[in-house]
Amino acid sequence: MTEGPTITTIAQRAGVSxxxxxxxxxxxxxxxxxxxxxxxxxxxxxYVPNSVARxxxxxxxxxxxxxxxxxxxxxxxxxxxxxxxxxxxxGYRLLIHSTDGDAEDELGVLRGLRERxxxxxxxxxxxxxxEEHVEAIVAARAPVVVIGSLPEDMPDGALVDxxxxxxxxxxxxxxxxxxxxxxxxxxxxxxxxxxxxxxxRAAAYREALEALDLPYDEDLVEVGDFYRDSGxxxxxxxxxxxxxxxxxxxxxxxxxxxxLDVLREQGRDVPGDVAVVGMDDTDLASVTWxxxxxxxxxxxxxxxAAAGLLxxxxxxxxxxxxxxxxxxxxxxxxxxxxxxxSPGGAR
Amino acid sequence: MTEGPTITTIAQRAGVSxxxxxxxxxxxxxxxxxxxxxxxxxxxxxYVPNSVARxxxxxxxxxxxxxxxxxxxxxxxxxxxxxxxxxxxxGYRLLIHSTDGDAEDELGVLRGLRERxxxxxxxxxxxxxxEEHVEAIVAARAPVVVIGSLPEDMPDGALVDxxxxxxxxxxxxxxxxxxxxxxxxxxxxxxxxxxxxxxxRAAAYREALEALDLPYDEDLVEVGDFYRDSGxxxxxxxxxxxxxxxxxxxxxxxxxxxxLDVLREQGRDVPGDVAVVGMDDTDLASVTWxxxxxxxxxxxxxxxAAAGLLxxxxxxxxxxxxxxxxxxxxxxxxxxxxxxxSPGGAR
DNA sequence: CATCCGGCCGTAAACGTTTACGGATTGTCG
DNA sequence: CGACAATCCGTAAACGTTTACGGCCGGATG
Numbered sequence: 001m002t003e004g005p006t007i008t009t010i011a012q013r014a015g016v017s018x019x020x021x022x023x024x025x026x027x028x029x030x031x032x033x034x035x036x037x038x039x040x041x042x043x044x045x046x047y048v049p050n051s052v053a054r055x056x057x058x059x060x061x062x063x064x065x066x067x068x069x070x071x072x073x074x075x076x077x078x079x080x081x082x083x084x085x086x087x088x089x090x091g092y093r094l095l096i097h098s099t100d101g102d103a104e105d106e107l108g109v110l111r112g113l114r115e116r117x118x119x120x121x122x123x124x125x126x127x128x129x130x131e132e133h134v135e136a137i138v139a140a141r142a143p144v145v146v147i148g149s150l151p152e153d154m155p156d157g158a159l160v161d162x163x164x165x166x167x168x169x170x171x172x173x174x175x176x177x178x179x180x181x182x183x184x185x186x187x188x189x190x191x192x193x194x195x196x197x198x199x200x201r202a203a204a205y206r207e208a209l210e211a212l213d214l215p216y217d218e219d220l221v222e223v224g225d226f227y228r229d230s231g232x233x234x235x236x237x238x239x240x241x242x243x244x245x246x247x248x249x250x251x252x253x254x255x256x257x258x259x260l261d262v263l264r265e266q267g268r269d270v271p272g273d274v275a276v277v278g279m280d281d282t283d284l285a286s287v288t289w290x291x292x293x294x295x296x297x298x299x300x301x302x303x304x305a306a307a308g309l310l311x312x313x314x315x316x317x318x319x320x321x322x323x324x325x326x327x328x329x330x331x332x333x334x335x336x337x338x339x340x341x342s343p344g345g346a347r
Numbered sequence: 348m349t350e351g352p353t354i355t356t357i358a359q360r361a362g363v364s365x366x367x368x369x370x371x372x373x374x375x376x377x378x379x380x381x382x383x384x385x386x387x388x389x390x391x392x393x394y395v396p397n398s399v400a401r402x403x404x405x406x407x408x409x410x411x412x413x414x415x416x417x418x419x420x421x422x423x424x425x426x427x428x429x430x431x432x433x434x435x436x437x438g439y440r441l442l443i444h445s446t447d448g449d450a451e452d453e454l455g456v457l458r459g460l461r462e463r464x465x466x467x468x469x470x471x472x473x474x475x476x477x478e479e480h481v482e483a484i485v486a487a488r489a490p491v492v493v494i495g496s497l498p499e500d501m502p503d504g505a506l507v508d509x510x511x512x513x514x515x516x517x518x519x520x521x522x523x524x525x526x527x528x529x530x531x532x533x534x535x536x537x538x539x540x541x542x543x544x545x546x547x548r549a550a551a552y553r554e555a556l557e558a559l560d561l562p563y564d565e566d567l568v569e570v571g572d573f574y575r576d577s578g579x580x581x582x583x584x585x586x587x588x589x590x591x592x593x594x595x596x597x598x599x600x601x602x603x604x605x606x607l608d609v610l611r612e613q614g615r616d617v618p619g620d621v622a623v624v625g626m627d628d629t630d631l632a633s634v635t636w637x638x639x640x641x642x643x644x645x646x647x648x649x650x651x652a653a654a655g656l657l658x659x660x661x662x663x664x665x666x667x668x669x670x671x672x673x674x675x676x677x678x679x680x681x682x683x684x685x686x687x688x689s690p691g692g693a694r
Numbered sequence: 695c696a697t698c699c700g701g702c703c704g705t706a707a708a709c710g711t712t713t714a715c716g717g718a719t720t721g722t723c724g
Numbered sequence: 725c726g727a728c729a730a731t732c733c734g735t736a737a738a739c740g741t742t743t744a745c746g747g748c749c750g751g752a753t754g
Contacts, residue, residue, distance in 0.1 A: 004461065004488070006739095006740055006741085007740065007741065008740080016703080016704085017703065017704045017705075018704090018740090018741085018742095019703070019704060019705080019706095019742085019743075020702085020703060020704075022741070022742055022743080023702095023703085023742090023743090026742080028743095029701090029702090030702075030703085031701085031702060031703085034702080034703080046486065048458075048461040048462055049462065049740085049741075050462065050463055050739090050740055050741070051462040051463060051464040052399060052402045052403045052408060052463060052464065052739085052740080052741090053709090053739070053740030053741040053742095054740080054741055054742080055399045055709095055741090056399045056400055056403050056708095056709050056710070056711090056740080056741070057708075057709055057740080057741045057742050057743090058709085058742075059709070061399060063442075063464075071424065071427055071428055071431065072424060072425075072428045077418065077419060077424055078419075080418055080443070080445075081418055081419045081445070084418065084443065084445050085445075085447075093442055093444075093464070094442060094443050094444075095410075095440055095441065095442050095443075096427070096441050096442070096443050097440075097441075098427075098428070098431050098432075100432075111395075114351065114395035115395055115396065115397065115398040116397055116398060116399060117398040117399065117410075117440070139393065141351070257634060264636070283631075284630075284631070284634055287604060287631055287634045287635055288634055288635070288636065289611070289635065289636035353709095353710055353711085354710065354711065354712095355710080363733080363734085364733065364734045364735075365710090365712095365734090366712080366713075366733070366734060366735080366736095367732085367733060367734075369711070369712060369713080370712090370713090370732095370733085373712080375713095376731090376732090377732075377733085378731080378732060378733085381732080381733080396710085396711075397709090397710050397711070399709085399710080399711090400709070400710030400711040400712095400739090401710080401711055401712080402711090402739095403709090403710080403711070403738095403739050403740070403741090404710080404711045404712050404713090404738075404739050405711080405712075405739085406739070
């Protein structure tokens with residue numbers, strides 16, 4: 001693997017100093033004649049600047065990392081999909097860290113910021129921002145955008161912007177809708193209470209019931225994981241315990257898929273017997289049959305917002321931390337209404 | 348943003364030279380006492396090595412890029428999902444380039460290799476490897492793995508490994524299956540003939556028909572894009588032209604989704620009236636109703652293979668280019684058999 | 695003609711590491 | 725006690741850029 005030409009090679013061939021070469025290549029004012037000579041030499045040698053050397057000198061890498069629990073999760077895919085073009089547009093490369101939900105890994109990424117291999121980080125911590133996260137962020141002294149909730153008391157040194165959604169309102173929208181179509185025994189299939197979304201959605205469910213003057217019934221609640229098979233297990237358990245349930249609120253779309261599987265298997269009509277609502281409004285929601293009514297937490301919008309905040313901070317320097325709240329909305333599909341004539345739409 | 352400690356800071360505090368610090372930090376043999384002093388200083392200062400400086404000196408970045416058409420496509424997500432942990436395990440970071448199917452962009456990534464911001468590249472070019480691709484790869488002098496097909500005559504300097512699948516056999520598997528369940532008028536919904544998969548699958552369809560002694564009928568073929576709504580349009584056109592069709596072979600799962608939409612809309616039973624087969628066997632296939640029989644082209648396996656080849660070359664140095672062919676297989680689901688009792692499974 | 699000013703350019707330092715090389719110290723052995 | 729080997733460490737160069745600084749040369753001006 002022979003070495004490519006460097007600025008020095010060009011300087012020799014053009015008969016000028018490396019400083020001149022650098023100036024020409026960076027478009028700094030230089031005599032016409034010199035410019036031509038350097039350009040010519042660079043062309044002939046097929047010169048390409050070494051980005052590592054440039055990074056070392058300029059103290060910037062033009063790279064940004066995005067850390068998430070699982071790149072297989074459609075929610076994160078939607079975010080990456082929005083983030084990538086914005087970063088590219090601004091001249092940054094994108095690094096992906098899929099932490100597998102491993103808290104140690106997540107912290108590893110945060111601590112890794114100190115190696116300065118990226119200029120900034122977007123992170124979506126599954127289990128919330130702990131004391132250790134905060135420590136690592138402060139020590140990093142590189143801008144970080146957190147997607148998800150933040151502890152109340154971020155210390156001053158922390159360069160943290162925040163994008164969050166309001167799953168409380170999201171759950172509320174879903175339950176209002178279910179109530180409006182006449183459902184009164186609304187079950188809830190949640191994810192782990194140890195996760196931020198899990199905890200928030202649990203609280204939101206109780207609140208929403210209260211607002212609707214519906215009783216809270218433990219038998220109508222089941223906790224599992226945020227996956228399809230876990231959703232199926234939970235649905236089976238809940239249906240066995242409370243056969244009279246007439247709607248299922250699911251803490252994400254995958255759980256809802258599992259619930260749909262079980263309802264079909266048991267011959268219960270959706271939405272006739274049981275209406276189903278998912279959460280996240282992923283691509284999957286328009287693929288199921290019946291299509292899935294789902295609470296959109298604006299994944300794409302959250303991705304865009306996060307990228308925007310980070311780029312703004314990188315380009316315009318220090319400023320007060322900002323918070324962007326993305327409003328949830330409800331996308332009503334077949335699982336809570338009568339079968340539509342024409343389903344689907346593009347993904 | 349104050350500057351962090353460098354090797355020099357540590358050297359001062361520990362009262363030794365920077366060479367000693369480096370040696371200690373890299374675990375080279377050093378006197379016990381010096382080791383302690385350096386370690387102590389490093390700890391106290393919270394030293395973290397600067398990865399850019401290290402890269403410059405070591406001429407390696409510990410980064411690998413993966414370039415694909417669209418990170419939103421489940422096929423690529425499946426690949427990334429496999430690639431990421433393998434790279435992490437080997438100590439590499441992962442960069443993602445989603446080129447949007449833009450050929451210029453794709454070449455940009457390839458040319459960018461010469462900036463040496465990554466040690467290697469996995470690329471899946473949508474429209475095949477052109478003359479220009481080859482040029483860029485040779486000039487890059489960095490190892491590249493291409494997922495997809497390669498021109499016959501790669502020049503010697505090109506450090507290219509290759510992972511491909513055999514969509515010909517894949518289509519064949521699907522048509523054999525359809526034939527075996529008694530279908531004789533098998534339609535084909537393809538993607539653009541200008542793409543590598545599109546062209547290959549078109550040829551494979553003709554061959555497979557021939558092998559089965561079925562006539563090739565132009566009315567049974569429709570060409571569109573690899574997306575759901577395009578698939579729907581194509582299905583509608585084909586059904587109008589050839590109402591007697593009893594099976595639809597789709598060039599990918601998204602097209603198949605569109606086809607399922609239309610069949611449902613027209614009240615045709617799947618698989619009773621029309622059987623449907625998709626291709627790629629993405630996560631979506633187990634979500635539809637009926638679940639979708641699909642040709643698996645081993646996305647996950649291709650991802651693993653690509654990562655394996657690249658890592659091998661990076662770790663063990665130059666060697667003959669290798670080719671890995673991943674065998675396709677057929678995953679039979681509800682869209683070609685009677686409705687199952689229990690659908691689904693984990694995603 | 696002497697002076698000054700401005701435009702270009704070259705020298706050298708800096709970014710933060712790793713490592714070749716040789717000098718110093720210590721210990722061993724004759 | 726002297727010579728030599730073995731250890732350990734410090735100096736300095738190198739990786740490929742960018743940029744501060746000062747020198748040189750030309751022309752304009754008094």
